[in-house]
């Protein structure tokens with residue numbers, strides 16, 4: 001049977017990696033993009049330039065998760081064999097400012113797709129829902145696995161909780177192949193620039209090329225379980241190929257604070273960082289240098305220079321303090337394996353942001 005995938009959120013980080021992965025596997029790939037007054041396809045533009053003429057199997061359609069009739073007509077026209085619902089208002093902090101919109105897209109948007117599938121009688125189409133470790137919120141058990149109870153801590157997580165359970169309900173009520181991947185944080189060189197990892201790697205690159213003076217961060221104590229988006233989109237595909245519709249946790253099984261992530265990033269460019277002080281007065285200070293494989297140009301930092309400060313604007317009304325996932329079920333049952341560890345992820349992100357900053361510095 002011809003494999004036809006429909007990806008919502010194709011212009012996002014995961015959508016762009018998943019589209020490439022499915023094209024490589026021979027799929028015809030359709031993506032839903034939002035109308036925007038400026039270009040919003042930079043992450044997928046490269047697909048058109050790729051070798052092997054993949055673009056003849058790659059199609060974009062205008063759409064929005066808040067528009068049921070649009071979703072029904074797209075799904076009726078494309079008749080996908082697999083739907084990956086990756087579209088979302090995905091920023092946790094923004095969800096405190098736009099809770100209603102977040103619920104409309106992340107919760108009801110999921111329902112709209114499932115209803116479209118049901119009304120159109122697409123009983124053979126498989127559905128993947130982008131669920132999240134944010135569901136665990138203020139965690140009730142560590143590490144978190146498929147049996148850990150949810151305890152969400154943001155409007156984003158509460159909206160995603162609806163998405164999780166409506167997916168499960170359509171599976172149970174209508175016998176649909178509708179499943180959740182509960183993915184822990186995954187990052188990449190195309191991670192949105194306001195998520196903390198990318199904010200850090202971009203800031204370091206920009207500071208090294210004289211484009212920025214200091215990096216302002218919020219809660220340095222928060223701990224996250226980080227992986228690479230490239231590995232995680234492979235898990236999404238595997239979950240949909242299983243003989244049974246089963247929900248899976250996708251994680252690295254390791255966790256680290258934002259403080260430690262920052263220090264590891266600085267270390268890769270040859271800067272030894274120490275955190276001094278407490279609370280709002282805590283600072284990231286340069287205390288030494290070492291050789292770096294990534295950055296070989298003249299070091300612009302001085303000893304004792306402050307490169308990180310705390311800005312309470314980035315604190316959240318309720319925080320998720322600790323996430324640590326247990327990926328053993330997907331590793332055991334589906335053979336999922338990660339290629340990237342934390343150091344390889346950081347190298348990939350920094351390498352890309354250093355090249356970007358160098359270009360910007362030359363133009364400045």
Ligand code: NAP
Pocket residue numbers: 008009010011012013014015032033034036040063064065066085086087088089090091105130131132133182183184185186187192
């Ligand atoms: P992302 O980079 O923020 O991408 C989100 C995508 O959703 C973008 O293509 C965006 O379009 C689209 N979108 C937003 N609102 C929409 C709407 N109303 N209608 C249609 N499309 C809309 O997110 P990501 O990191 O790739 O994450 C993919 C999915 O996994 C999201 O559902 C996210 O909540 C979930 N998730 C992410 C992580 C993670 O660590 N990355 C972990 C667990 C779960 P524009 O480009 O036009 O904004």
Ligand code: F7E
Pocket residue numbers: 090091092093132133134183184185186194195196197199216217218219220222223224258314315316319320
């Ligand atoms: O924050 C802290 C912040 O915004 C991580 C989304 O993909 O992953 C992502 O959500 C941590 C939080 O990601 C800053 O308080 C400190 O504790 O990078 P983030 P997130 O909230 O974990 C989950 C799994 C998703 O599902 C989401 O869609 O870092 N933090 N200082 C900061 N966070 C940001 N953004 N900016 C700071 O300056």
